[in-house]
Amino acid sequence: MKLSRGLVLLLGLLIACQPAPLPAVTVIDGDRVITVRTDRRVPAEILAQANIVVDPLDRILANGTPVAPDETLTSRGALILQLRRHVEVLLSEPRGQIKLITTAFTVGEALAEAGYSPYAGDIVQPPLNSPIQNGMTITVAASNTLFITADGKTMEFRSSARTVGEALAEAGIPLLGLDYSLPPENEAPPPDGQIKVVRVSESVLLAQKSVPFQSELVASAEVPLDQTQILSPGENGLSVQRIRVRYEDGVEVGRMTEEETVVRAPKNRTLAYGTKIEIKTAVVNGVTIEYWRAVQMYATSYSPCRVGTSACSSITASGAQLTKGIVALRTDLYRAMKGQALFIPGYGFATVADACPGCVGKPWIDLGFSDEDYEGWHSWVTVYFLTPVPQNIVYVLE
Secondary structure, three states, X not given: OOOOHHHHHHHHHHHHOOOOOOOEEEEEEOOEEEEXXXXXXXXXXXXXXOOOOOOOOOEEEEOOEEEOOOOOOOOOOOEEEEEEOOEEEEEEEOOEEEEXXXXXXXXXXXXXXXXXXXXXXXXXXXXXXXXXOOOOEEEEEOOEEEEEEEOOEEEEEEEOOOOHHHHHHHOOOOOOOOOEEEOOOOOOOOOOOEEEEEOEEEEEEEEEEEEOOOEEEEEEEEEEOOOEEEEEOOEOEXXXXXXXXXXXXXXXXXXXXXXXXXXXXXXXXXXXXXXXXXOEEEEEOOEEEEEEEEEEEEEEEEOOOOOOOOOOOOEOOOOOXXXXXXXXXXXHHHHHHOOOEEEEOOOEEEEEEEEOOOOOOOOEEEEEOOOOOOOOOEEEEEEEEEOOOOOOOOOOOO
């Protein structure tokens, strides 16, 4: 059935005169979601229409942007009001504990509201992106500025590590092999923040070393007295040492011989000292003497008041009075040669009758004088040992 043109116009006029629906506003209050149809644009009025009570410490967001309760909103499109209720949290940081009232959504936002900007090295628990919950405790372990010197460079960074080892791991500078740190890695970072990494390396060297031969003396009746003859020359041996060399930051700081192996043993040198006695005659200082031994000796002189003590003494080790003709040898030779007749050029005939404890280090004879005829001697002389040949002979005088 067809409607008349007039009827259609009447229906259009009736529809046009109907009032337009009010805009819908979505209100989110925690887990509650409420839709309110209103033409009001002041958040406090809209929330009041939705029967929602707002605390002055709460926060209102319009389409995600914080707004004041009495602010007139200019947006004409869809509107979402979110009510963020305030909560109480406890902030624990190095300066102490602080109670915070916050409407922040995350731990990071709450810290920012409190004016606390954590360093990258600070440890925050719970993490910064964790949602805020009423009554929670936020712990901040503040970092320290550290200066790590390693491989010739110094790095500055912040860390809240409890030990030097942890700080080095955070900085990406681990200790490898024999490396060590100052302070040691198990200690806490120092107050001044200075940490040094010492790079340690070692190498092993093989080094040759000469092993000296030893000399041994043997008696030979074929060799004249006071002479020596080489029977075998001797030969140095050879050893190989295993040496561990330690370097710290590229500088050698020590060497340690770990092992030494003799690859060629040394061969001893054999010396024959003479025991062959030959009686000889000579004219010395116009005097004909018969002797069986002639030895170069260093001659000094002494007298009763020149014996090296504060008091004068003319008593000798043999009991004889000290006069010219009494000579002294070192103690062991005196005991072996006591009474031996000698002839010393420039001094004359003499007898071993005293001990000289200080006559050591070289063939040495101390020539005795009385105080009246004392002569100072400091020279090398030939000492002739006169016949007869004693039964007990000291073949080696040194």
